Structures are given as structure tokens and as C-alpha cells.
Amino acid sequence: xxxxxxxxxxxxxxxxxxxxxxxxxxxxxxxxxxxxxxxxxxxxxxxxxxxxxxxxxxxxxxxxxxxxxxxxxxxxxxxxxxxxxxxxxxxxxxxxxxxxxxxxxxxxxxxxxxxxxxxxxxxxxxxxxxxxxxxxxxxxxxxxxxxxxxxxxxxxxxxxxxxxxxxxxxxxxxxxxxxxxxxxxxxxxxxxxxxxxxxxxxxxxxxxxxxxxxxxxxxxxxxx
Numbered sequence: 510x511x512x513x514x515x516x517x518x519x520x521x522x523x524x525x526x527x528x529x530x531x532x533x534x535x536x537x538x539x540x541x542x543x544x545x546x547x548x549x550x551x552x553x554x555x556x557x558x559x560x561x562x563x564x565x566x567x568x569x570x571x572x573x574x575x576x577x578x579x580x581x582x583x584x585x586x587x588x589x590x591x592x593x594x595x596x597x598x599x600x601x602x603x604x605x606x607x608x609x610x611x612x613x614x615x616x617x618x619x620x621x622x623x624x625x626x627x628x629x630x631x632x633x634x635x636x637x638x639x640x641x642x643x644x645x646x647x648x649x650x651x652x653x654x655x656x657x658x659x660x661x662x663x664x665x666x667x668x669x670x671x672x673x674x675x676x677x678x679x680x681x682x683x684x685x686x687x688x689x690x691x692x693x694x695x696x697x698x699x700x701x702x703x704x705x706x707x708x709x710x711x712x713x714x715x716x717x718x719x720x721x722x723x724x725x726x727x728x729x730x731x732x733x
Contacts, residue, residue: 558592558594558595559595561592562588562591562592562595562598563598565584565587565588565591565592566584566585566588566598566601566602568584569581569582569583569584569585569588569602569605570605572584573605573608573609576612578608578609578612578613579609579613581605581609582606582609582610582613585602585603585605585606585609586606588602589602589603620645623649623652623653623656623659626645626646626648626649626652626659627645627646627649627656627658627659627662629641629642629645630642630643630645630646630649630659630662631662633645634662634665634666639666639669639670642662642666643663643666646659646662646663646666647663650663655686656686657683657686657687657690660679660680660682660683660686661679661680661683661690661693661694663675663679664676664677664678664679664680664683664694664700665697665699665700667679668699668700668702668703669699669702671702671703673703673706673708673709674706674708676700676703676709677703677706677708677709677712680694680700680709680712681708681712684712684715691712691713691715694712694713695713
């Protein structure tokens, strides 16, 4: 048998694979410029030290609100020394620094001991500053409840303020601590406005004391 001749098989051309089109990537955002300032005014750039200076300034303000004037003053001085270029903070720091220094100076000059408080109260009463005298005497009596001078002068302050009940209570305590105080109270002109008060009469009419006032009187003698 004759063999059938096979025809040549032509190779098929290779199909090119079509790639799917990739989604276009969005362009990278460009940095936006700062908004323009008012016409004719150039907006200054923030320095890298600005945030640090503000944080230090705010710690000073917090200390000032706590009435820690020494710590607050240190923070405001540090703002001025460490960040000399942050001029916009300097004016506010300088203003608060003056407040701190004024308060620290006032505290240093304030009476510190019981004797100093009583003496300051005596000067205040002579000057007619009853509120200041009351402040000094209240602190003195709180620190030393058995101080007859402070109790007597508190009676004087409350009598001048027209409060016979409080005046009588402090005078009674003063006479208990020092009976000689009763004789001084009988001659005290500041008690004239409340002398007719029943409790006052009972205190002053009670016998006791020799009429000579001891060391307790020396604290009061500054008033005359």
C-alpha cells in the first residue's frame, strides 16, 4: 500500500498575551503653600524652638495659677534666657515675671513670727486698717491659741467692727489667760460701743486682777 503523504503542519503563530491595563496611580500631593497674610504683611515662619518656648511658658503660667511664684518666676526667666529669638513670648513672660517678683517681695516682707504678727496688727489698728489687723491676729491666734495679747486685740477689732458677741468671746478668753487684762479692758475706749452688752458687762464686772497689767499689756500699749 502506498503511504499517504502527510502535509506539513504549519506552526501556529504564538498569541501575544494582552496585559490588562493597570489603574493609573494618583499623583503625589504637592505641599500646599501657607495661606497668605494680610496685604502688605509678611507671615513669619515658625522656628523649631517656638514649640519648646511655648511649652516652657505654659509651665510658668500653670505654676503662677498654683501661686507657686518662685517656680513660675524661674520658668519665665528661662523663656527669656533660652529662647532670645521668641520675642512674641518675651512681653508676656516679662509681665508675669513682674507679678511673681511683686508677690515674692510681699511675702518676704510679711510678718513671720507670732510677735511680728501682733506688732503688725498693732500698727494696722493705729492706722485704722482693721481688716489687716484681723488677718494678722487670726493667724497669730491660730498658731498660738494661748496668746492673751492676740485674744485681747481680737476683742478690740471685733468691738470696733460692731460685733459684740465675737468681741466678748475673745475678751473672755483673754481674761482667762491673764486676769489682769480685765483692768485694761475697763479703760479701753474701743470697747465703749459694746460696753453695755450683757456679756461684756459680766466680764468687766467680774472681780479679778490687780489692775496692774503684766507683759500682756505691753503688746497692747503700742495702740496708745
